[in-house]
Amino acid sequence: MEELKTLKIGLLGSGTVGIGVYKLVEAQREEMPHKIGANLSVKKVLVRDKTKKREGIDQCLLTDRFEDIIEDDDIQIVVEVMGGIEPARTYINAALKAGKHVVTANKDLIAEHGKELLDTASEHGCDLLFEAAVAGGIPILRPLKQCLAGNHLSEVMGIVNGTTNFILSKMTEEGMEFSDALMLATELGYAEADPTADIEGYDAGRKVAIMASIAFNSRVTFSDVYTEGITKITSRDIAYAKEMGCTIKLLGVAKNTPEGIEVRVHPMLIPSSHPLAKVDDSFNAVFVHGDAVDDAMFYGRGAGELPTASAIMGDVIDVARNIQFHCNGRISCTCYKELPIKKINEIESKYFLRMQVEDRAGVLAKIADTLGKHNVSISQVIQKNSRDNMAELVVITAKVKEQNFSDALADIAEMETTKKVSSVIRVY
Known part of the structure; x- marks a missing residue:
């Protein structure tokens, strides 16, 4: 032999x-x-x-x-x-x-x-x-390059950072604030001594750039990815999300649209019934949509030795x-297209807006009027009374272009009746 x-x-x-x-x-x-x-x-x-x-x-x-x-x-x-x-x-x-x-x-x-x-x-x-x-340990790049090569992929999204997912899971399950959940993540070894790359979304942004490049056959680099971390998320935001049947996750989202590629990483409210909402602790998951395969999800350990x-x-x-078998180099760079990358202000999203306003008649109507002037429609409102003639107001918008929402938000923040804009989170 x-x-x-x-x-x-x-x-x-x-x-x-x-x-x-x-x-x-x-x-x-x-x-x-x-x-x-x-x-x-x-x-x-x-x-x-x-x-x-x-x-x-x-x-x-x-x-x-x-x-x-x-x-x-x-x-x-x-x-x-x-x-x-x-x-x-x-x-x-x-x-x-x-x-x-x-x-x-x-x-x-x-x-x-x-x-x-x-x-x-x-x-x-x-x-x-x-x-x-x-x-x-989750196989995702090889499936994108090989197993799903017969598809036109239109969306790749998911939870691709275990540290932030662990933190948000603890905030959701145990009502912890961000700083306490981060401390626990550090003690257990999920977070680095300097957790900036994780909690600010940079680590996830790099991964989304790689996945988008492969999925859409067009070069996407980290600098193309809009990134926003989880440091401003509070237990109060999570409580409101639960009340509305949603869960807050840090998601990497890449979409291939007729106008160009969307690539972004930011916290997002997703329905608690969505498969990604059930991905907890340090686990990762990637959700793929293709014209032939329809929906597929890849789930498992996202890090570790x-x-x-x-x-x-x-x-x-x-x-x-x-x-x-003498066939090295058979799959090289798959970026044979040159698709445009959409700017964040061109992207459409729904929004969760939480603010402290004066608790008196006409305030909600004034806010609705200001949103309407910028073509922002309201789909849901929650108002809860608090102390000293102040109320906490939560507005969920319909899908709107980011630039329109930003302009409306700037006007609302300057209104005399608005004391504080507490949170702005996108909604899936």
């Missing part, structure tokens, strides 16, 4: 996910000959300090020189789990130019420089796969199979 060859991996980074990848390669060692027709092993691991011990990784594999990987002809697959733009961008470009195939989990890099890297991969007949860059490593290993196995 012919001896099986061994495909060698160079691993860039040995943090939580890097260790997860190494563990899976080892755990799957006996399965690989059956899955890919070859053996698979990690030959080198790039680290900053090779004297520091890494859990479960043989010290002799560690190197602090990228040249040890790029110049090693035995290494055919490079797995990048360092994160950040540089030096990851330089390293991936160099690996592709050296004819090595690359698997990465780097959403920041792909959202900003995906075209450049995919062009380099195509030029050198290499695979560049990045399933783990979006939604952790092994869920993310699972997505990376799926890509590594795909690359290994391509190597075995």
